[in-house]
Amino acid sequence: MRLFHCLPVALLCGALPAVAWNYSGHWIIAEIAYGRLTPQTRVRVDELIRRHPDYSGILAKDAPVEPAVRARYAFVYAAAWPDLILRDPRFYDETRADARPTQLLLGFPDMMRHGTWHYRDIPISGDGTPVVEQPPPHLLTELPRLLAEIATGDPPQGAYDLPWIEHLVGDAHQPLHATSRFSKSQPKGDAGGNLVIVEPGRTLHSLWDDAAAPRDLSYQDVVRYAREIADEYPATGLGSLEPREWIMEGFELDKEAVYTFGLETGSKEHPLILPAGYEQKAKRMARQRVALGGYRLAAVLNRLLSPEIH
Numbered sequence: 467m468r469l470f471h472c473l474p475v476a477l478l479c480g481a482l483p484a485v486a487w488n489y490s491g492h493w494i495i496a497e498i499a500y501g502r503l504t505p506q507t508r509v510r511v512d513e514l515i516r517r518h519p520d521y522s523g524i525l526a527k528d529a530p531v532e533p534a535v536r537a538r539y540a541f542v543y544a545a546a547w548p549d550l551i552l553r554d555p556r557f558y559d560e561t562r563a564d565a566r567p568t569q570l571l572l573g574f575p576d577m578m579r580h581g582t583w584h585y586r587d588i589p590i591s592g593d594g595t596p597v598v599e600q601p602p603p604h605l606l607t608e609l610p611r612l613l614a615e616i617a618t619g620d621p622p623q624g625a626y627d628l629p630w631i632e633h634l635v636g637d638a639h640q641p642l643h644a645t646s647r648f649s650k651s652q653p654k655g656d657a658g659g660n661l662v663i664v665e666p667g668r669t670l671h672s673l674w675d676d677a678a679a680p681r682d683l684s685y686q687d688v689v690r691y692a693r694e695i696a697d698e699y700p701a702t703g704l705g706s707l708e709p710r711e712w713i714m715e716g717f718e719l720d721k722e723a724v725y726t727f728g729l730e731t732g733s734k735e736h737p738l739i740l741p742a743g744y745e746q747k748a749k750r751m752a753r754q755r756v757a758l759g760g761y762r763l764a765a766v767l768n769r770l771l772s773p774e775i776h
Contacts, residue, residue, distance in 0.1 A: 493542045548580070595650050605634055677745070
């Protein structure tokens with residue numbers, strides 16, 4: 467998700483907290499993936515998550531005590547960690563001109579928020595307005611790097627990388643993490659739909675973030691939604707396991723199914739009224755993308771962490 471979102475970072479007692487896909491969408495992707503990891507891969511990811519510097523204070527906070535359930539819970543919770551740090555004062559926004567680095571804490575390679583890692587905006591122009599390419603670092607520079615890095619077997623670095631991998635695989639399957647649309651009314655781009663206001667006064671991006679599942683789900687509800695979505699969209703074929711192909715899938719969906727309402731951008735006072743059936747179609751597509759994200763996350767982790775099985 468992006469810095470344009472409102473991020474409620476409340477820790478829940480006995481349940482998972484909440485944000486993007488929304489948090490729930492990222493947890494569901496991780497839950498689907500965890501159930502499809504090989505036993506060897508589970509051992510590896512469980513060890514890496516336990517090594518994460520935020521394991522005790524955040525990832526496993528209020529987790530069940532039974533070891534296997536606790537490990538699964540922490541893996542699922544970790545999928546939202548890169549969103550949590552966007553409002554965490556321990557970390558700083560390195561993209562700001564006046565950025566002031568915060569103290570480097572034990573176990574972290576850096577304290578940057580890395581907000582630009584979450585998306586790869588392939589620009590499109592709706593009306594001939596010149597477009598601007600997103601500079602690196604972005605999702606397609608960082609996710610392949612992280613995947614290569616975790617395969618090296620360096621535990622401290624892998625512990626930091628794993629939540630990012632969980633999260634960015636999910637982000638790569640949200641169509642609006644693949645595009646920014648440029649127009650005369652928004653010559654600097656719409657930031658993946660974050661600057662398009664739709665009825666009832668929310669952004670186009672948040673509509674798609676929330677399409678797969680409600681926010682603030684309990685862990686039990688995450689498990690239930692993961693089961694329902696996997697049953698609706700079984701793993702009949704994974705297609706490519708290359709992140710660039712996932713982004714191109716999202717880009718094509720943006721052109722074919724997301725931006726189907728013309729060039730309007732809406733406003734707080736006059737939000738766009740979307741075509742009839744738009745939200746229902748978005749829900750179906752989002753749930754399908756969440757399922758596929760979960761299957762592909764499991765597949766890439768199995769390939770990298772238990773390669774002798776493949």
